[in-house]
Amino acid sequence: MTQREWLDRDFYAALGVPSTASAEEIKKAYRTLARELHPDANPHNTQVGERFKAVSEAYAVLSDPAKRKDYDRTRRLFRSGAFARTGFPPEAGTTAARAGSGGFDFGDLFGSRSPFTVGDPLGGVGDVLGDLFRRAGTRAESARPRRGSDVETETRLSFREAVAGMVLPLRVSGPMVCTSCHGSGSRPETRQRTCPHCHGVGTRNRNQGGLGFGESCDDCRGTGSIVDSPCPDCQGAGIGDRARTISVHVPPGVSDGQRVRLPAQGEPGLAGAPSGDLYVTVRVDPDPVFARSGDDLTVTVPVSFAELALGTVLSVPTLDGQVSVKIPPGTQSERTFRLRGRGVTHRGAAVGDLLVTVEVAVPPELDHEAAEALRAYARAEETSGFDPRAGWAGKR
Structure with a gap:
């Protein structure tokens, strides 16, 4: 050229x-x-x-x-x-x-x-x-072994599966090394031979006007090798499309959007080069009870005014079952209690905590007896001198 x-x-x-x-x-x-x-x-x-x-x-x-x-x-x-x-x-x-x-x-x-x-x-x-x-x-670089391309896919887990970790069977389809010729492109029991015209280089050089130009070898089509008996399954390409199931080890504590790398599970390389990697992006569904803040789990527990005012012992859910949390008298709404070591285990290292937030739930309706009792309490509260808005917005 x-x-x-x-x-x-x-x-x-x-x-x-x-x-x-x-x-x-x-x-x-x-x-x-x-x-x-x-x-x-x-x-x-x-x-x-x-x-x-x-x-x-x-x-x-x-x-x-x-x-x-x-x-x-x-x-x-x-x-x-x-x-x-x-x-x-x-x-x-x-x-x-x-x-x-x-x-x-x-x-x-x-x-x-x-x-x-x-x-x-x-x-x-x-x-x-x-x-x-x-x-x-x-x-020509085309004659050199070239690493296969990386492949990306996605999978979806529940919140608890992502926190606990799991082995996930994942079905993928795409280019793979031909199982008949094992990527050689030649019919089984036959072999490729080095191109005698380019001596395996894949190009032929010629000089013109003092400049050297490399052209793809016509005989081996730039591969450096000649396949005399192409594999009937892949027509000599050494690669074919097929589906397969692989096991993905999702580590404990994986978060939404995190990628898991599977080495050498991507597209096959050319001319015997290594395969690329497979990257699996994990999507995590939200949980109706728990949320997550880093390696800490968070949960909001609805309580009554009386439970906070008088104190109580709450039964709180964790990933492993129920635990008891003591609420002292006079606890304010939206206060958070920390339970050490009840959170997310991240890659087998330190374990996060469970953050329990109490929040007053107001009844939408009251029957006559409850309403009268609440009015009596309001009068007693006013007599005692308690003002919930004292010191708020400049009020004295």
Whole structure:
């Protein structure tokens, strides 16, 4: 691929995504097209094979953050016409292309007399192009084993399940290592062989105009290996979609929105590379009795005025059953009592407390006898000199 061909390629259009696409959108588009256009699935369609090659080349650039950044910056320069005065190499075969040495030196373009050496609005254009074409001449990263992608999913637990912890069976579906060929892509009892044309590198290098360019090997399609007998179950991909059930160990005290990591349970790696990780986000349903504040449990107990005024012993729920809490006479409404070690156990370390708040419950209706008794109490309260609003809002 020549310099001009490289820059004229629209890698975003090849993948069918906008230039603002996220890394995840680019990966998703590539996977969809790769399954559809894979040569093993279209053995007699050469046009599909060329399209597969173009998609692979586009993904090799756009999936690498550094390459994508250089590609975007360089294309912005060319679209703006910034190279019109630089003598950028003409198309191959023209008179200008045959003149002189027939090559092109980016050092001339960005040398001391270049208009881009001063006031470059994008900064370091020479470095960008230098890095761009140096990378193009190196060995293809697609031939190297690549770790599988991480996968995320969600599960929902009750409040008490999250506090206590549990082993949760979780059913997931997605790409997995083919169980027939164990990821090799070859039919069982057969093996891949190193590509004799690229010697396992996955690319072929060629020089043009003093620059080295790496092109994906046509024989092995950039993998570095040739599968003579593809696995019939995965068509040589080494990966297939299937469902599976895995056990998720949810630790005690997990909170809503917390993620549990399962190493090597994500998507399988390429060419024998490690699998990615599986991240399970835990959603916790609220409890009708308990709430949570860090590692402390909170509970509000409704009480009567008489219980607070005279004192009582309350039976209070905990995660392990009922406990007794002594309420001294004259306790104010909304006072909180702390029960040590009755809260949440967090990762087997310190245990939180249970915070019990008492709150007066006012009866919505009173019968005649209760109303008369309450009026008699109000008169006695007034005679004793008790004023509930004494000292409130400046009152004396």
